Amino acid sequence: MNTGPYSSEEVKKYIEEQFIPVKSECFWDKRTDLMKRFAVKWTPTLLVLDAEGGEHHRVVGYVPNDDFLAHLELGLGKIAFDRDRYAEARDHFQAVVDRHPEAGATPEAVFLHGVAGYWKTHDAKSLRRIYDTLSARYPQSEWARRSKPYAQVPL
């Protein structure tokens, strides 16, 4: 069994507080219905789902504890974002940035924080701030490249 991040007290507490946790064993020679339902092709595959079972975030492969916690918080933000609850989404994305500044998921959180800000206010400066933050703090990330068009937005 992959115990990985689950040996961390911080991870255990976060999962117990925030989620209904489910483990599902994979069998490659006889794929389970749940593997088929979520098109699981490798392990570990970690999903953040809403209470109706809809998928909002996926991680494939090993991630260290800090990245793991960042992904879980990002997933919570994406549930709120996908349901147009932009203020709640921004709180989660900001928490990723504040608590896990070095995590691999953080540039995506910066990006979505800005997009949620745009949908909340319709102020394009929110998009420019995405570019400014990503180009300054995470210039090598794919999300910095995705934000490049927003460099043209005047502040």
Added chain:
Amino acid sequence: MAEIKWEREFSAALERAKAAKKPIYLDFWFEG
């Protein structure tokens, strides 16, 4: 702290999630 109380049946997890209004964290693992 106690271990995580994992649900093993997805249908049961869905029922719990709806009742508690909580999201689900689903870990697909493989005993390699």
